[in-house]
Amino acid sequence: MTRKIAVADLRVGMYVQDLNCGWMDHPFLRKEIELTREDQIARIRDAGIREVYIDPARGLDGPGQDAIDAEREIEREMIAFAEAEQPQPRQTSFREEAETAKKIQGEANRLIRDLMQDVRLGRQIDSERIEPVVENITQSILRNGGALLSLCRIKNKDDYTFQHSVSVCGLQTAFCRALQMGHEDIHEAGIGGLLHDIGKTRVADEILNKPGRLTEEEFAQIKCHVVESRRILEQTPGISATAVLVAAQHHERHDGTGYPLGLKGEEISQMGQMAAIVDVYDAITSDRCYHKGLEPNEAMRKIFEWGKFHFNPVLVHAFTRCIGIYPTGSLVRLESDRLAVVIGQCEGNLLQPLVRVIHCARRNRPLPPQELDLSRPGAGGDRILRYEKPEAWGIDIALLLA
Template sequence: MRLVATRSIQEGSELAKPIYNGKSKILIQKNVKLTFSMIQRLKQLGITYVYIKDALTEDIMINSPIPDELRLEAIQTVKESFAGYRNQGFGKNAFLLEKTNVKMDNLVNTMVNQIQRNDEVLSIMSDIFISDDYVFSHSVNVTIYSLALANELKLNNKKIKSLGLGAMLHDVGKVFIPEGVLNKTGKLTEEEFAIIQAHPEMGFEFLRQSSSVPLLVAHCAFQHHERLDGSGYPRGLKGNEIHQFGKILGVADVFDAVTSNRVYRDAMLPQEGLEILYAGSGTLFDQEMVRTFRETIAIYPNGVTVQLSDNRTAIVVKQNTPLQERPIVRVLKENNIEVTPYDLDLSVALDVMIIEYNI
């Protein structure tokens, strides 16, 4: 299968993975041939990338430590929980928090087990869900990225699971932000931006109402927008004033934000998201965490088309862990002329580099 930008899909292309709607139900099933109207609808719904079937790449598999079914269950749990918090109001959620935290704890435990017994790197996560689920899918994606990074950093299981719950709830303060401000497509006013910036503190104050929520979990909501140089918010913490969990969440939160489709811009691809992190490495983000995070994700996801430095066009077939920047690719064109496909291992062919996505 190939990973293709929605803007580039041809009529008659056959879906290799299903597309889900805002209720985590299948919107378009796999094996369906896309019509012009379907493609236009996908664009309107904010789907940036899809996987399509292709005879030359039918053996390419999209593997991830976290199955789609588990992600969908987690998104639905977050969505239902956040809706309950909003309906109950800011000060009446102690019992509801205790009840939903049991569900989230179980989901986090399952995710940790999946990640620890599977050596696959994380592939792109913004490929199968429409954008109106952003806050909920973002919460789950940040949880998965944070767990993978914490595991790679060799944190013990107790810390990893605590971080996972904190990540799942890190944006809970947003349920108390007016939707007109939260989902505004145009530029925010200073007043509106100040309201948005209040969500970490609101999340912290909300979570610490319940004795079932560890204070450290509440601090995950409080600190995920803090930055090493003190330029973050809400408290402008610097360096080691920021808890290790806050630093991990800062990396995971920004990466998922820029690689997810938003109403005001298309998603970046993983390499572009990493460049954002590296640009802030040592000033905004912890250097070791940025370097380690790079080892947990597929920089060039399986199925993506890339351009090589010697003017060959290829599709990524398989990851070379831990050399994610040098995967195995299948060459389809040389100097823009189609050739009989053959595989090339970039961990061996060191004189060849991927220079750009061709998606």
């Protein structure tokens, strides 16, 4: 049984089983560390990590809460939050939007690839090319966010930076919508999301894609991408201050442990605070050369957990409202003993999303796909019992959503 303890309570002799922090935000290669020296604890503290999971069976024990208790507490909090929501209608169905969303995603991937190439060659970014693409993304999210966001989950390792940029654009747009922002703010936030990592063009590919542990110097170089993104966008005619904020502040953290400026709380703009949540959510749900991505529901639980320190908790709640308690792409077991993939959210009714039934759990046999809106009477009162791990059933979610 692992235990969750505060970093302040870490001692030499303990075995850290999980650093409990987004992989993008710390210089450690592995999540597990046997603490044999004080400087290891200092490095964990300096990386801005506040709570970790230790394994008392492999090292010293300490004060804290058992991991299962901690997880249940987070889940209870999330469910209580979801039950207090009010339902709102969707504009189009997932199926109607899926084809359009695929085209929009392809177009956005090609655009960000071209723009990054332009920056590498020292050319000016053409902001007029960005406008229509981001507008298409905004409109797709407004019609039915689930369609584009589920496609954005599927990434191939070589094109990670482009696909992550498009995902952050879609997620930031959906987040703005959940906060009921006006169309112009949504659009500008989307542009900021698409271009937030443009400064990575100034970091060597060998460092960006290094599978091993980064040296302090390499980690410092990666951090520079934020300052570079800001500089590039400020020098681009037609890019708004809102878009610049998304790029400039997406690595700042609510408790002041982020970079480049170490801003705290309200010193970070709302757009910057939102971008931080979105960027981490997409990063930890993606497969990279050095880690396997978390399932969306596990990632949401992490975001909820980190909301106490790294993010603004009010914004974490708002983000949950657009991503859902059972995010799009999660595999769930229904009361009818069937497995289903979540393909869309019913806003304001986070416990009853739209699902595609695919498998009979009792007979362990595939079923002809059938869409079911759990919030409607047509679902026959079926409801979600729990999450299931796709690999335990040999199910490839990416294939099902493609």
